[in-house]
Amino acid sequence: MDQDLIKKIPHKTIQRLSQYRRALLLCFEQGKTHIFSHEIANLQHITAVQVRRDLMLIGYSGNLRKGYNIKDLIELIGKIIDSPNGQKVAIFGMGNFGRAISKYFSGRRSKLTIVAGFDVSPDKVGKEIVGIPCYHMDKAREIILQEGIKIGIITVPGDQAVETAKAMVEAGMKGILNYSPTPVEVPENVFLEEYDMVTSLEKVAFYVKEH
Amino acid sequence: MDQDLIKKIPHKTIQRLSQYRRALLLCFEQGKTHIFSHEIANLQHITAVQVRRDLMLIGYSGNLRKGYNIKDLIELIGKIIDSPNGQKVAIFGMGNFGRAISKYFSGRRSKLTIVAGFDVSPDKVGKEIVGIPCYHMDKAREIILQEGIKIGIITVPGDQAVETAKAMVEAGMKGILNYSPTPVEVPENVFLEEYDMVTSLEKVAFYVKEH
DNA sequence: TTTGCCCTGTTAATTAAATAACAAATTATG
């Protein structure tokens, strides 16, 4: 798959591909071999057209009569969104949330593996959580470079997020997922995704509220 | 603020209002009284135009020379996104994630209060977590109606999400925030927001990957 | 007073995303 094509895939499509794959994996486990666009659509909150459009963008062709070959499609999506040898992930802030995430990811086999946690609290540094070692932030640069970690998740308190992100960038991180409520700055060549739970909940509350 | 106007506010603007408010609260605590649109923009990842446009939509006018009055703006955003008497929230699935969320929200003073958790495991039912009682799912309908809870967060395992959402809707919930990886169906009059951490992380990984 | 600067508020233009529309392909069936 060539560079230009990949740049043309919308962000939203990338997200949906990830979701399609999960749904497809379930179907595959159930022994299904083929699936129609409208079936995929029904598993998500989207339309069949959207599915076909997304698959068009990645250049996958289905069988006109049987639909899409589930196994092939799972593989193709893997080729697009995964790295062949997997990618390592580190978590910054091994508090309640950081530990919940660690546990959550440790089970699933995937191309993404959490290999290290970083914290400053003596409670956490030196411990292991579900097999993931927790190091002091002072060691971050060293270990990130040594392990070749390129992706990091921020779960430090909001007032520590900016400096944590800075340290991550300096250590060579190329992708950051920030779960703290404080937006952080990164250079252009670093991909940043931020999600704030309070904002989501307030949004739900807004639409529930009787105006 | 009238009904029609509220319907015209884009979803994204509602989210940003929530974020503006958080940033403004910090500024307010620091003793700042006024702020310019470009200052607000710098605190988020957006442009000053976007800020002004959002504030235009909610009908707030700033001072041409001094910018926006922080206190007034916080209040106005509150009038729009909060309910005057607050809203109650319940968590479904008091596992690692559900408990982390409970702890997270228990500290902050806000118009949103988590008042109940629901689970099926004898480990959790009957216990309290940071003061939030955990009930058995069988009691959900009763307690939800009794307490007037309208908002629920799904943190049960993926394969339980669909039936949990169904139970929530039947109990009269009007807003659902689904953190399980499985999309759920709700009637039109129920607001649904879904967020999947794995998808987010895979997206970051995709843009980090060397194509 | 007048000039210049830096704001806001709003309309216009652009871009991104989703949806609709439909031709072409394939199979089943009369």
Added chain:
DNA sequence: CATAATTTGTTATTTAATTAACAGGGCAAA
């Protein structure tokens, strides 16, 4: 063989969201 029923792949249209453009106001300094 012709026809009807489906479903894909793709282009065209619509809608949503963002960004650009700019008029108008008010203060400061000349």
